[in-house]
Amino acid sequence: MDSFALIIFGITSNLAQTKLIPALYDIAEKDLLPENTVVLGIARSPKEKEQFREEIKKAIKNSRKTKEDVLGKLINSFYYLDGKFDNPEFYNHLDDALSQLQHQGFVCKNRIFYLATYPNLYGEIFKNLQDKNLNNQENGWVRLMIEKPIGEDLKSAQKLNTLLLQYFTEDQIYRIDHYLAKENLQNILTFRFGNGIFEHLMNKDHIDHIQITVAEDKGIGTRGGYYDQAGALKDVGQNHVLQILALTTMDAPKEFSNKAITQERLKVIESLKAFPENIVFGQYEGYLEEGNVSPNSKTNTYFALKTEINNDRFRHVPIYIRAGKNLARNVAEVAIVFKVPENRILKDKTHELVPNILFYRIQPNEGIILKILVKKPGNKIATEPTYMQFCYKQLSTDLSDAYEKVVLDAIGGDQTFFNDAKEVEAQWKFIDAYNSSSHIPFSYKPQSWGPEEANLIIKGDKRMWLEPSIDFCKL
Numbered sequence: 001m002d003s004f005a006l007i008i009f010g011i012t013s014n015l016a017q018t019k020l021i022p023a024l025y026d027i028a029e030k031d032l033l034p035e036n037t038v039v040l041g042i043a044r045s046p047k048e049k050e051q052f053r054e055e056i057k058k059a060i061k062n063s064r065k066t067k068e069d070v071l072g073k074l075i076n077s078f079y080y081l082d083g084k085f086d087n088p089e090f091y092n093h094l095d096d097a098l099s100q101l102q103h104q105g106f107v108c109k110n111r112i113f114y115l116a117t118y119p120n121l122y123g124e125i126f127k128n129l130q131d132k133n134l135n136n137q138e139n140g141w142v143r144l145m146i147e148k149p150i151g152e153d154l155k156s157a158q159k160l161n162t163l164l165l166q167y168f169t170e171d172q173i174y175r176i177d178h179y180l181a182k183e184n185l186q187n188i189l190t191f192r193f194g195n196g197i198f199e200h201l202m203n204k205d206h207i208d209h210i211q212i213t214v215a216e217d218k219g220i221g222t223r224g225g226y227y228d229q230a231g232a233l234k235d236v237g238q239n240h241v242l243q244i245l246a247l248t249t250m251d252a253p254k255e256f257s258n259k260a261i262t263q264e265r266l267k268v269i270e271s272l273k274a275f276p277e278n279i280v281f282g283q284y285e286g287y288l289e290e291g292n293v294s295p296n297s298k299t300n301t302y303f304a305l306k307t308e309i310n311n312d313r314f315r316h317v318p319i320y321i322r323a324g325k326n327l328a329r330n331v332a333e334v335a336i337v338f339k340v341p342e343n344r345i346l347k348d349k350t351h352e353l354v355p356n357i358l359f360y361r362i363q364p365n366e367g368i369i370l371k372i373l374v375k376k377p378g379n380k381i382a383t384e385p386t387y388m389q390f391c392y393k394q395l396s397t398d399l400s401d402a403y404e405k406v407v408l409d410a411i412g413g414d415q416t417f418f419n420d421a422k423e424v425e426a427q428w429k430f431i432d433a434y435n436s437s438s439h440i441p442f443s444y445k446p447q448s449w450g451p452e453e454a455n456l457i458i459k460g461d462k463r464m465w466l467e468p469s470i471d472f473c474k475l
């Protein structure tokens with residue numbers, strides 16, 4: 001991989017400190033960071049280099065066990081520049097700093113700009129980078145990494161994408177959805193398309209319904225300012241949840257390439273049918289007392305909805321989704337519930353019509369689990385349900401953090417597990433149909449599975465939410 005300069009706008013932001021910088025350490029520890037790579041952190045307050053490096057050290061040490069030699073070497077590649085992002089003069093300093101670093105032996109002709117700033121500053125930043133020729137690719141490559149939210153609805157996302165494309169080409173833009181870099185989410189593709197025996201079951205002839213749960217056991221913490229404007233549907237529904245759904249249900253890509261995979265994900269998202277009457281919003285008790293939350297806030301911290309994919313493969317297969325904060329457990333999981341065959345010969349030997357269920361456990365205890373019927377040990381013919389499990393812990397106890405993959409892919413120029421403009425817009429089009437700001441959320445108890453009313457979404461179809469098992473892959 002090429003050496004490069006990583007220029008972080010907003011180095012003191014929570015994301016940079018807790019995700020990006022520790023990911024750089026992980027990459028360095030695996031000896032995957034190209035030599036002569038430099039990290040230039042930018043924030044507003046003036047700071048000496050040594051103080052800055054101490055802070056970076058602390059951020060890394062707070063998040064993982066470190067090896068002194070790796071940390072020492074990495075820290076020496078961190079530099080700091082203070083300035084206001086909307087001040088054109090600052091970009092002269094940035095230009096000078098990059099030239100100096102280049103002189104010192106670092107490679108600054110290849111550049112990744114990582115923006116951990118408010119999106120309303122993007123326009124100013126891009127214009128200034130362009131005016132100083134800093135996004136010019138004549139001598140090397142230039143890439144841009146940006147975090148969600150990419151807009152707050154379809155219209156604002158389109159506006160932002162138009163702005164991005166004024167200064168960068170699509171192949172330079174890395175829109176991060178870190179769920180796409182999660183090990184077991186990527187594994188869904190391998191499981192489905194690498195094996196020959198499951199894929200022909202993944203359609204409406206065999207599947208009764210699909211459930212997706214993305215539950216977090218913590219509240220919003222210190223992120224009230226952002227979260228109260230967004231809510232659960234926009235915070236995780238528009239992005240992470242839809243990507244889980246897309247990888248679970250997309251058609252086989254023609255090849256394992258960025259273009260082919262992104263195209264198939266997009267096709268699914270564009271085919272989603274929204275049922276605006278089939279959504280329930282919740283807000284956990286105590287949310288209104290959280291910092292930076294409006295006292296009368298109607299923001300949702302939970303949602304449950306039903307959708308369908310309008311294509312020949314999945315038409316009329318219900319997909320039930322629920323996600324939220326302060327729920328009973330921290331768990332992300334897909335459950336594909338298969339139809340019970342009408343001619344099951346052992347029907348009279350089971351006390352209930354147990355369906356086969358395929359679980360993708362995305363986190364924690366990552367794995368793929370299949371619920372099956374087996375013969376109960378003994379002299380009689382009787383059946384009992386049990387589980388066949390593939391657990392990641394059997395292969396490795398040390399799964400990479402998603403951000404490590406996000407950064408490595410950006411360094412390597414691989415956009416397969418990032419979103420392009422069309423995909424983000426298709427996601428918003430679906431989410432906008434639910435008009436979340438016009439709903440009054442039902443209240444729910446912290447550490448519960450959400451408001452009672454959420455059961456109506458699924459009970460009306462004579463089905464029930466499956467409680468994610470605490471036993472999966474607990475090796």
Ligand code: BG6
Nearest residue numbers: 148178216235236240332363402
């Ligand atoms: C972020 C959301 O995108 O994803 C957060 O903004 C959420 O609200 C987080 O907590 C969940 O990510 P993970 O990797 O902890 O499941």
